[in-house]
Amino acid sequence: INECFEYPCENGLCKNTRGSYECVCLEGWIGKHCEIDVNECNYGNICGSRGTCENTPGSFRCTCPAGLTGKHCDSGDQFELK
Known part of the structure; x- marks a missing residue:
């Protein structure tokens, strides 16, 4: 069976x-x-220290601040202020 x-x-x-x-x-x-x-948003700074986490069914979504991108808001434009 x-x-x-x-x-x-x-x-x-x-x-x-x-x-x-x-x-x-x-x-x-x-x-x-x-x-x-699973609410991945409960696991620390999954969206970095400045991103906002939204739980979705089976996953999560990060809303990144200006200048940051990526699933975890961990990449973006590197620039130097002059």
Whole structure:
């Protein structure tokens, strides 16, 4: 019997085991059925010290201040004031 047909994993891959099943969650999800969204914004300065973090289903989005870019607001134009 394949229990994966009966107990699907919401945001992960189902691994059939002897008499049961196991969910292997995709990144950004936890829980027995991968049904709980991880709030990455709770993990320190994920958007750098000046970016603003917004949790999204299974991921996050950073809003970067002027001059900074990248998924974590960790890159941008390097310039020198004269």
